[in-house]
Amino acid sequence: MSAAWRYFTISEKEARIAICKTCSADISRGGVTAKTFSTSGLLHHLKSKHPDKYAEYDEITSAQKKKVLPSTPTPSVADLFEKVKKFPSDGPKAKGITRKLMECIAMDDQPFSVVQDVGFRRLIEHIEPRYSLPSRRHLADVCLPELYNVVANHIHELLATDITAISFTTDIWSSDVSITSMLSLTAQWIDKDFKLQKILLHSQEFRGSHTAQSISLAFANMFDTWHIDRPKVHAIVSDNARNMTKAIEECNLSGIRCMAHTLQLAVNEGVLAQRSVKDLLAISRKIVGHFKHSQLAYSRIEPIQDELGVTTKRFQQDVSTRWNSTYYMLESLFAQKRTLATYSADHDLPASFTPNQWILMENILSILAPFEQLTREISSSDASVADVIPLHAALKRLLRKEVETDRGVKTMKSTLLESVNTRFADIYSDPLYCIATVLDPRYKDNYFDAGKKQSARDMIQAVLDKENPREEAAAHSTGDVTQTTDKRARLSTAEEERGQPPSLSDMFNEIMEENTTPNRLVTSSTAQQLDDYLSEVPIPRSENPLGYWRNKQDRFPDLAKVARKYLSAPCTSTDSERLFSAASHVLDEKRNRLMADKAEKLLFIKKNLPLFLNK
Known part of the structure; x- marks a missing residue:
């Protein structure tokens, strides 16, 4: 105006x-x-x-x-043509966009055919009209290998750093939508800054019979591909399959059985295999299946849940290979006990529970609750082999306690305890477990009895002597004169008043209270380090043990080197199993004809590329 x-x-x-x-x-x-x-x-x-x-x-x-700003000069005809001219396919701009497109396909589980989808092509045309989308064949045959090589070079550089020991997890997976089977190998180690590093090395196609010899040969080829010296291989974590354990033995490598799989066998043997429990589970699966396959049934039960003030949620179906899924199924049913009773008054159910079966279900949940907590802890990304002995000790003590909810399930509980003891019988004599446990500043030697404490100490001293041969002649302590009190921990008064059963955390506290600080005579500097370390108060379980060693490596240099090696091993093969969960997204119904070598490259990029995106 x-x-x-x-x-x-x-x-x-x-x-x-x-x-x-x-x-x-x-x-x-x-x-x-x-x-x-x-x-x-x-x-x-x-x-x-x-x-x-x-x-x-x-x-x-x-x-x-x-x-008023100076007026913009009128663009020339040449400039106008330049703005609509397509980028050359070998130009830096086009190559950069194609690289990001390939990263998107690998990291987000997109099919190569996405470049043919109308909506995607319209999006790219709107964002950058000068860019020409490559064909799906170009992405699969050219761009995928190029990106794989870039990531592989980063992995080679990472493996060439100062690594004292590497631990691995492995597993075999078969696709549900194709005839492809894959053998995985994930690696993890603790770097010089005491930070845990994790990478995927292989998820290669595994043809033919899955014999121990074939698996052993595949391991050897994997190690050679990545130039990993055998002395650096600390341990390989696998399931309890005989062919896998034998293959690790044939490679002359140390093997660790996956704690989650071992718990699966123990629970199946101690609880789920009993006749009364089998009958209970059969009824549970029928009821859950009824609601899973009938939307009408769910539409009828939801108003009942609202009326009773019960959380509206679906029942969970169990999987035979995951005991904790059975626990979650029973938990979801027990939480809807009143709802199911009201529903069955007006509608038919394929089966129903008797009053005794409801009591049995409650008792089973009480028995298995610590196992569920333990499974969650060992499945975390930072769980290590050092957690096995303390968790076993706490679980064993908990199963020995008598509580009110034991009525009718005492035999089941004792059978479960026996199964747990049998399945984990060797951990107190295996250096992989003992040394890792003692060198974890949260546990130290508090989860061993007097005789096993000295044995664990001797194991560590033997490793220190090997690393420091000049001190070997004087590297033995004169004996363990630890005085252990005979006090037995009790539940807190508050818990007794509430009548609550003890938890797994209570068992950790009891064991720590029963152990006193050891006093030992020392005759070498390495033994002095070990004595000084053990005399310190353990750090809380919630703290990171690697952070402790990062701060204490100058004070305990020899112990820190051993800790860096033995704390690198995980206690489960969860990393490999998570890898194959990702593999099921790569090899899905939409990409069931994808070649195995391309699937491996896509998985390799998906798992490892995020490690280098910010570098």
Whole structure:
């Protein structure tokens, strides 16, 4: 709007007349329609009648003109053509976009055919019209190998750093939508800054019979591909399959049985294999299956849940290979006990529980709750082999305690305890477990009895002697004179009053309270380090043991080296299992004809590329 209107207003009676704010004179706007109106007559009135106002107007317009940006030059025809010209396929801009497209396909489990989808092509055309999408064949045959090689070079550089020992997990997986089987190998180690590093090395196709010899040969080829020296291989974590354990033995490597799989066998043997429990589970599966396969049944039960104030949720189906899924199924049913009773009054169910079976279900849940907590702990990304002995000790003590919920399931509980003891019988004599446990500052030697404490100490001292041969002659302590109190921990008064059964955490506290600080005679510097370390109060279980060693490596340099090696091993093969969960997304119904070598490259990129995105 013109600055002239600071001094005039439009007449309310006649739009073509402006009124001077200074003298109230009527001034014509120079036309009869809005298109022909102008401010010339208004400015002439100001200049002749109110020169001071006109001078003010002139200053305002001059200042406005100075603020106006210079006009943009009219682009040439050549510039216009350049803006619509397609990028050359080998140009840096096109290559950069294609690289990001390939990363997107690998990391987000997208099929190569996404470049043929109409919606995706329209999106790219809108974002950057000058970019030409490559074909799916170009992405699969050219871009995928290029990106794989880039990530593989990063992995080679990472493996060439200062690594004292590497631990591995392995597993075999078969696809549900194709005939492909894969053998995995994931690696993890603790770097010089005491940070846990994890990578995927292989998820290669595994053809033919899964014999121990074939698996052993595949391991050897994997290690050679990544130039991993055998002395650096600390341990390989696998399931309890005989062919896998034998293959590790044939490679002359140390093997660790997956604690989650061992717990699966123990629970199946101690609880789920009993006749009364089998009958209970059969009924549970029928009821859950009824609601899983009938949307009408769910629509009928949801109003009942709302009316009873019960959380609206679906029942969980169990999987035979995962005992904790059976626990979650029973838990979901027991939480809906009132709901199911109300539902069955008006609608048919394929089966129902007797009062005794409801009591049995509650007792089973009470028995298995610590196992569920333990499984969650060992399945975490930072769980290590050092957790096995403490968790076993706490679990064993908990199963020995008698509580009110044991009525009717004492035999089951004792059978479960026996199964747990049998399955984990060797851990207290295996250096992989014992050394890792003692060198974990959360546990130390508090989870061993007097005889096993000295044995674990001797194991560590033997490793220290091997690393420091000059001190070997004087590297033995004169004996363990640890004084262990005979006090037995009890449940807190508050818990007794509430009548709550003890938990796995209570068992950890009891064991720690029963152990006193050891006093030993020392005859070597390495033994002195071990003594000083063991004399310190353990750190809380919630803290990171690697952070402790990062801060204490200058004080305990020899122990820190051993800790860096033995704490690198996980206690489960969860990393490999999570890998194959990702594999099921890569080899799905939409990509069931994807070649195994391409599936491996996609998995390799998906798992390892995030490690280098910010570098």
